[in-house]
Amino acid sequence: MEKTAIQIKESDHVATATVELLPAETVIVSGIGNGRPLRVEEKIPRGHKIALRDIAAQEEIHKYGEVIGIATEAILAGHWVHVHNCRGAKGRRFDEIHARKQGE
Template identity: 50%
Template sequence: MSVTAIWIRESDHVATLTAGVSAGSAVLITGQGNPREITALSDMPAGHKLAVCAIEAHQPILKYGEVIGEATEDIAPGAHVHIHNCRGIKARRFG
């Protein structure tokens, strides 16, 4: 049985994992449209973000239909989206 991730809005770039997942495991994306599987590219803990589509460097990242940060590098579908490849842009005092 695959781990699930909840995709809140069709415009979102990420889904939230409901359980931890190991690299190479299938993740069932649910919540928008027909459920589909994406392969996890790395180990990720529950509650973390999984890219559901390709995200280009410097592109705003959407979750819940809102910008939650900016990609600091290209992010592939199935990749972990976290502080190593996403920088927050809200409440930033310095460029």
């Protein structure tokens, strides 16, 4: 069975695993990824994110063409992207926008 992860937008740094991924496997990045193979470097649960490229510490992480988080440490391609190595930013951005509008 071919294992896949879905990339939604060209600018995304991560893809979503459609099944559990195990180290040393090859996942096929579908969607906008157009079938690009990527080596899995650590166990990634189904529905979780895999890094499509190296992400630097403190770099914004993009998914759906939007910033969804900030890397708290360097994340290498093929690794799991989750709360242990990133912090959420999407909700905080909307809080900041709302606060600015309230100040107008």
